[in-house]
Amino acid sequence: MSSQLVSSAKNDIDSDAGNSSNSSRVSASDMAFYYERLLPFRYVFQWLNHSPKPQADFVMREFAYEFQSGAYQRYNSYNNLEEFKASVIKSNPTRFEVGAVYEINPSERKSVPKSKMKPVEKELVFDIDLTDYDDIRTCCSKTKICTKCWKFITVATKIIDQALRDDFGFEHMIWVFSGRRGAHCWVSDKRARVLDETRRRAIIEYLDVLKNKGSKRLNVRRPYHPHIQRSYDILKTEFIPIILEEQNPWQNDKAAIETLCKFSNEKLNEALKEFWGDHPDRSSFQKWKDIDEVAKRTLPKSTNFKLIVEAKQDLILETLYPRLDVEVSRQMIHLLKSPFCIHPGTGNVCVPFDSRQPFDPMSSPNLHQLQREIIEYQSNDEDEKISDIDKTSLSPYIEDFRKYVTRLLKSERNGKRERDDENDLEF
Template sequence: MSQQKITKAMLQEYYSDYFDVTPLINIIGLSTFRRREFGFDLGNTFTRNLSFGTPRKLVDYMGNQGVFQAYVGAVYSESPSKQQSIQRLQWESRELVFDIDLDEFDLVRRCDCKGEKTFCEECWTLAQDAMIFLDATMREDFGFEDLVWIFSGRRGVHCWICDDIAKKLDQRQRSAVINYLTLIKEGEKTPHVDMLPKYAKSLKERIFTLLSRSFFLNTAEAELIKLGFKKGDSKKILKRVLTESQFNYKQFIPTYPSIDPLRLAKAIIINRYPRIDRKVTLDTRRLLKIPNSIHGKTGNVCVVINNISNFDPFDVPSIFDKVLSN
């Protein structure tokens, strides 16, 4: 993360010469493009209720203005404008989105990355686990197929679900999806998990198969002993999770009769389960970062994550690598 200052001239150069709008078009499509809302942080002011006739006009605007942050919102009955703000238009559709931000994990991050201090290699695995878990759940439990993951440029990721049926979900339906996914009680000092709901069978399977490997890799022996493991078990467990390609909990659990599987599942949930910002998913009019735009504070490009497991957030391009005028 560079400490250099990002200037308007650098942003003008980036959006005029290097910005590729294709990932945005792949997500939002062309057929409703002119009725899509856009919003921008222009450095000294924030503006929204904007729309553009073509992607070219959008890119030209971003280049001319040298926008500090660039956002895209929902599709409305007519093209949003200053005269016809989105409040006066009928909402039509918006991809189903999830926002995963590492500061939501502050209570379980063991490194010293907190809040604004972005992330390190250790705690990035929380974001990676969250993506792997959510991606599988959306495909297997909901049948969605068109998922795009975007690095937010600072310390999180966004998931865009672009299936037609997902775009039309209203707030109540989005709320039901979030409720299905929520296992950790919010608003408490110590994160808490109640009994796992009956419907959660597939979630429970995934908690073991997808999250337990990193749980054991990142949990100190003293914590495992509190869960009922014996001294010396942790070395054997580590060897096991590192050599098995997928963690087979149905074989694992009976090997440790002193373990209460539900208690173990709850510990894995507390430490490794995705934290999703509900507000972002529920607010269907909310603006979200445009793929390939620049994060105005870090200078990072909000790149598309093509492969969740191999994505390296320390290797994303930034405006400082791209432009000449810095």
């Protein structure tokens, strides 16, 4: 079967090469190739099961399939790794999504009252999407991304990751490229998984400083909360290169007036409008400096200039602070596509990445690229004893994921041992 899949994959690649508009199209045979030869089912199973041997964390968990026809199938569940892998290969979905763990097996939902189907455990997840930055990014919009606007994601993941570690004490987090224009964070600590929706809501409200993704001015008290101050200290060093220089969103005078001329001092707002009217098309960097210079030149010495400084600080937060999809984090029943799925629109692999290390989504593995790598390897009569994964650029991502899962399982064993010891002390 493997040779047939290689042949089919080669035909699909050759066909796409002749039609650039289809270069990212993913066929059913492409997906069959990937599921049978590359997807690391064992590590995905262990990651969700928290043990090498099947337990409720996996067996009672919901999975969903999305198909090329547009059909969506929920409430799948599996008894073990082998059943999980066989089902995905047989069903051949465009992607599969991971849901919550239930008290009742999801596959038995029709035989029990709906009130019994309540989620009891699920990873704490976060979703950041670049389309939520379309009001400030100028290099791309909608589904398109580039290395410039990916910096919004880089900064966002750094801030959220640090807050989860330092403020909440979580240790087991993994960030995953969504395959097109965003990133997902999965927090797998035991105490994160058992959070109810009220506590999840409290965490997301703590982190969701913007509340409405920048649709109006920020309203935060001074002095800043320690989390906001720490975030600001990170963002202020990125503001000039990312916003003022690369994105340059306020060179357009109308955009500058709408965004920048909102100070509490109306005299300053009018002076800036007049100055930019007399000096049109100044860069965002120049306009940012203009605010201070025009304020010093036109406002009386009795003016509270501290308010102007604080307004500029708030604007830095408004433009660069993470813009979170809060419902993804709040709801335990929300499903999210698994790491190592293929994005059906791009063919990109949803690979994990370290938020503390550089990651370039433009050069991350793509399914057609992986197929070419295997075909090229085999055409050179290289050693066939090595696994297909090790013939591709996907290998280091899977190895990093394996190491992460190993650490998670070790922590789970230690935590279980501690809980057992505590129970032994009870009389």
